Amino acid sequence: MSLLSVRELSLSFGGVRALSDLSFDVEKGEVFSIIGPNGAGKTTIFNLISRLYEPDSGRIVFAGEEMTKLPAHRIAAQGIARTFQNTELFEHASVLDNLLIGCHVHRQTSLFSQMLFLPSVRRQELAFRKVAEDVIDLLDLAAWRHQVIEGLPYGVRKMVEIARALCVQPSLLLLDEPSSGLNPEETEDLAFWLEDINEELGITVLMVEHDMNLVAQASDRVLAVADGQFLALGTADEVRSHPDVQRAYLGDAADSGAQA
Amino acid sequence: MRFLKKTRYEQDIALLEHNGQRFWYGLLLLLVLGAPFLIDGFYLGELSLVAIYAIAGCGLMLLVGFTGQVSLGHAAFLAIGAYCHTWCLGAGVPLLPSLLIAMSLSAAAGMIVALPALRMTGIYLAVATLAFAVIVEQGIAHWESVTGGYRGLAVPDASLFGLSVTDTTFFYYFCVALMLLATLALLNLLRSPTGRAFVAIRDSETSAQGMGIGLARYKTLAFALSAALTGLAGGLLAHKIGYLAPDAFNLIMSIQLLLMVVVGGLGSIHGIFYGALFLGFLPQGIALLRDALPPALANIPGLEPGIFGALLILMLIVEPDGLYGRWLKIRQYLDEFPLYRAKTHKRQKQFLRTERLR
Amino acid sequence: MDALQLLVAGVSQGCVYGLIALGFVLIYKATEVVNFAQGELMMIGAFIAYTFINILAWPYFYGVLATLLSMAVIGVVLERLLIRPMLGEPPFAVLMLTIGLGFLLRAVAGAIWGAEPKTLSTPYASDVLQLGEIIVGYGNLAIVLGTGVLCLALFLFFRYSRLGIAMQAASQNQLAAVYSGIPVARLVTGVWAVSALIAAIAGVLVAPVSLIDPQIGFIGVKAFAAAIVGGFGSLPGAMVGGLLIGIAEQFAGLYLPPGFSDVTAYIILLVMLFVRPQGIFASMMQKKV
Numbered sequence: 030m031s032l033l034s035v036r037e038l039s040l041s042f043g044g045v046r047a048l049s050d051l052s053f054d055v056e057k058g059e060v061f062s063i064i065g066p067n068g069a070g071k072t073t074i075f076n077l078i079s080r081l082y083e084p085d086s087g088r089i090v091f092a093g094e095e096m097t098k099l100p101a102h103r104i105a106a107q108g109i110a111r112t113f114q115n116t117e118l119f120e121h122a123s124v125l126d127n128l129l130i131g132c133h134v135h136r137q138t139s140l141f142s143q144m145l146f147l148p149s150v151r152r153q154e155l156a157f158r159k160v161a162e163d164v165i166d167l168l169d170l171a172a173w174r175h176q177v178i179e180g181l182p183y184g185v186r187k188m189v190e191i192a193r194a195l196c197v198q199p200s201l202l203l204l205d206e207p208s209s210g211l212n213p214e215e216t217e218d219l220a221f222w223l224e225d226i227n228e229e230l231g232i233t234v235l236m237v238e239h240d241m242n243l244v245a246q247a248s249d250r251v252l253a254v255a256d257g258q259f260l261a262l263g264t265a266d267e268v269r270s271h272p273d274v275q276r277a278y279l280g281d282a283a284d285s286g287a288q289a
Numbered sequence: 290m291r292f293l294k295k296t297r298y299e300q301d302i303a304l305l306e307h308n309g310q311r312f313w314y315g316l317l318l319l320l321v322l323g324a325p326f327l328i329d330g331f332y333l334g335e336l337s338l339v340a341i342y343a344i345a346g347c348g349l350m351l352l353v354g355f356t357g358q359v360s361l362g363h364a365a366f367l368a369i370g371a372y373c374h375t376w377c378l379g380a381g382v383p384l385l386p387s388l389l390i391a392m393s394l395s396a397a398a399g400m401i402v403a404l405p406a407l408r409m410t411g412i413y414l415a416v417a418t419l420a421f422a423v424i425v426e427q428g429i430a431h432w433e434s435v436t437g438g439y440r441g442l443a444v445p446d447a448s449l450f451g452l453s454v455t456d457t458t459f460f461y462y463f464c465v466a467l468m469l470l471a472t473l474a475l476l477n478l479l480r481s482p483t484g485r486a487f488v489a490i491r492d493s494e495t496s497a498q499g500m501g502i503g504l505a506r507y508k509t510l511a512f513a514l515s516a517a518l519t520g521l522a523g524g525l526l527a528h529k530i531g532y533l534a535p536d537a538f539n540l541i542m543s544i545q546l547l548l549m550v551v552v553g554g555l556g557s558i559h560g561i562f563y564g565a566l567f568l569g570f571l572p573q574g575i576a577l578l579r580d581a582l583p584p585a586l587a588n589i590p591g592l593e594p595g596i597f598g599a600l601l602i603l604m605l606i607v608e609p610d611g612l613y614g615r616w617l618k619i620r621q622y623l624d625e626f627p628l629y630r631a632k633t634h635k636r637q638k639q640f641l642r643t644e645r646l647r
Numbered sequence: 648m649d650a651l652q653l654l655v656a657g658v659s660q661g662c663v664y665g666l667i668a669l670g671f672v673l674i675y676k677a678t679e680v681v682n683f684a685q686g687e688l689m690m691i692g693a694f695i696a697y698t699f700i701n702i703l704a705w706p707y708f709y710g711v712l713a714t715l716l717s718m719a720v721i722g723v724v725l726e727r728l729l730i731r732p733m734l735g736e737p738p739f740a741v742l743m744l745t746i747g748l749g750f751l752l753r754a755v756a757g758a759i760w761g762a763e764p765k766t767l768s769t770p771y772a773s774d775v776l777q778l779g780e781i782i783v784g785y786g787n788l789a790i791v792l793g794t795g796v797l798c799l800a801l802f803l804f805f806r807y808s809r810l811g812i813a814m815q816a817a818s819q820n821q822l823a824a825v826y827s828g829i830p831v832a833r834l835v836t837g838v839w840a841v842s843a844l845i846a847a848i849a850g851v852l853v854a855p856v857s858l859i860d861p862q863i864g865f866i867g868v869k870a871f872a873a874a875i876v877g878g879f880g881s882l883p884g885a886m887v888g889g890l891l892i893g894i895a896e897q898f899a900g901l902y903l904p905p906g907f908s909d910v911t912a913y914i915i916l917l918v919m920l921f922v923r924p925q926g927i928f929a930s931m932m933q934k935k936v
Contacts, residue, residue: 405917405921412879413875416875416916417917419868420913420916420917424910424914424917427906431904431905431906541750547743548747551740589754589757590757590762591762594750595753595757597750598747598749598751598754599750601743601747602748605733605736605740605743605747606729606732
């Protein structure tokens with residue numbers, strides 16, 4: 030059984046069809062990428078999975094559980110963590126605090142024990158810190174640990190977002206355009222880190238990405254969408270050479286080119 | 290400048306990071322505890338008032354400074370705490386249980402106010418709390434059988450271990466003890482998951498949800514805790530003023546409370562105390578000013594709120610980070626002297642981009 | 648008969664709320680700043696009119712004209728002095744600032760004109776219009792008519808004038824407006840001038856029917872409730888909200904126990920916020936991620 034299955038998902042805003050009858054499955058352990066031109070509905074898929082949007086119809090099943098009835102804040106506890114396209118960090122908190130907030134779903138202490146800071150809370154804080162430090166080591170963020178987010182370079186912010194999502198200790202990680210705004214070196218690092226996250230931590234990755242090199246390098250399977258509709262599914266090369274995909278990106282020029 | 294070599298995670302969790310801090314805060318605590326031997330009764334009473342404001346400040350800072358929910362109606366919780374406490378004392382409930390009941394009732398009211406907070410943010414929420422405060426004020430004014438209406442209500446004496454709250458020294462220690470407890474609880478909360486959840490909601494609700502933080506639950510909690518602390522302050526304030534009337538808890542009071550946390554510095558614990566000292570001693574300052582001014586100016590109606598307003602404007606334009614923020618900048622200047630760059634803290638100007646869709 | 652008479656009183660009072668609410672909404676729409684001192688601006692407007700007409704004994708028409716001009720200038724000065732330095736600060740900080748401004752203006756008014764209530768003399772002061780059973784004071788009639796004319800003028804201004812359209816553009820996205828060659832900073836100043844002007848009109852219209860003292864600015868809070876009920880950011884909404892609250896208040900005063908008429912505005916506001924938080928005329932708010 031697939032880790033995540035999306036079945037006939039549809040959503041329209043007013044009269045605009047953002048997504049129509051889209052279905053796909055993400056298998057456990059893979060890196061699954063979604064590509065498509067701007068406005069294809071990629072981020073909408075993420076917002077539907079993280080329950081920020083309510084679908085008009087369709088189902089999302091994660092690890093055998095129906096997700097479409099859960100409120101947005103219950104998704105992390107199910108094991109899904111996400112990042113945002115333009116970063117949504119806690120701006121006035123330090124990098125470390127951002128990561129510790131990522132640990133929130135694993136808390137086990139009551140309000141009153143926290144007010145008194147009982148030994149159980151202290152132990153929990155130390156355990157959280159261990160988790161955060163492991164992620165800091167993995168993503169090489171030690172230099173920024175105590176810095177406040179506001180004013181950090183964009184590349185670092187992107188990495189902090191991934192780090193915060195990792196602190197949730199998810200089984201599925203949703204990355205919304207992780208490479209946007211990164212320079213070529215940073216993008217290269219990102220590809221390696223993705224591999225680490227996927228192979229060492231055993232986290233399944235679902236990402237929306239524009240950089241085809243990164244997609245080809247990192248992903249096991251690729252789904253192409255356009256105008257909220259399914260175009261093609263397969264390996265990066267298969268999808269890239271699919272005629273529908275070429276038409277979606279290049280318009281009719283691809284057609285005339287093919288005929289010529 | 291001090292550089293700390295940290296070898297254990299515990300050091301980051303500790304409330305006081307190094308011996309220097311331990312020394313200075315210890316000295317401050319000694320001064321606070323020794324105050325009754327150093328200053329006379331009137332100023333001791335004023336210091337009790339500062340402690341009471343600081344308790345309310347803890348509540349309001351938790352809500353506004355750390356959870357990012359603006360309340361223009363906190364005087365209502367102060368009023369609920371004060372009237373409930375007075376009523377319970379009148380009914381024969383001892384001091385501490387009575388304060389607890391006042392806190393609980395106030396917290397319950399806070400949960401009701403949180404209901405709109407689940408559906409609205411920013412200015413809408415501020416106005417909803419304002420409406421709530423006006424309704425509470427009018428309710429108190431017209432529910433004469435319990436509150437005495439505009440005639441007012443005398444606060445009965447109460448005692449703990451045979452010591453009466455009318456005793457200035459005991460009342461001072463009582464207020465300071467509760468203030469320390471409130472501060473400690475707030476500090477502990479802020480270094481645990483709940484406090485971080487509040488901060489998360491303040492900075493990005495979308496992200497907070499993604500991290501598994503239930504907005505409804507934590508906003509309600511923030512309002513309840515904030516209202517409980519403010520209710521406690523209200524109960525103590527009742528003893529301080531001795532006679533309750535609805536107009537002691539009007540819109541101006543709400544705004545003074547908000548002024549306290551803004552002047553102190555939003556989002557800092559130190560700011561609470563700077564703000565409480567400011568709010569507690571400003572009336573004295575204005576009284577001194579009145580004596581110095583020519584009578585024509587000194588007898589202006591609304592002089593006191595006017596000066597409050599002027600100071601608020603000045604503070605927001607000159608130092609939006611509050612008194613504590615200013616202190617941090619001064620300290621940084623001294624630390625880095627003579628290398629300090631004049632534009633280190635220059636504020637960025639930016640254009641407004643609306644989040645309205647039309 | 649009673650009901651009709653109450654309705655007339657309610658409409659007149661509602662127009663006052665609506666006028667102040669218009670000032671709120673105007674500034675909010677253009678700059679996303681909430682000017683909590685709008686009620687105090689009305690109070691200052693009324694006092695300035697009193698100064699020109701009663702103290703300096705200018706003819707009514709010229710007195711009103713001078714009041715409008717001075718208030719526009721005051722609006723400009725306030726914007727330059729207090730709001731401009733706050734550009735880029737969080738909206739909450741600016742809200743606090745205008746609250747402080749309200750307190751300050753009240754003290755200033757108290758210092759200049761004193762705390763005793765004053766009455767503005769007008770050519771139509773105490774005349775009444777008898778419409779069958781209903782009695783309408785000319786003062787109240789002036790409020791309703793003045794409000795109507797002002798609303799029409801604002802509508803035309805935003806719909807057809809270049810300046811009005813530029814203001815709307817700037818309210819959507821200031822940066823884009825700057826790039827399109829709209830002088831946003833000057834525009835914001837202009838919005839404050841217009842908004843102070845509206846406050847002055849409200850002051851001039853209210854002064855003859857109710858006494859002027861430094862405390863009358865407090866009805867700004869109720870007008871604010873009206874603006875929210877109408878859907879903050881909507882000019883017709885502000886008027887509708889004002890009328891709704893004005894009328895409801897009159898009826899609550901007669902049919903409900905004492906104390907209720909004072910809180911009617913707030914109860915309507917709370918009910919509205921629960922049932923339809925976006926107000927009667929919604930301007931949608933949602934953050935995109």
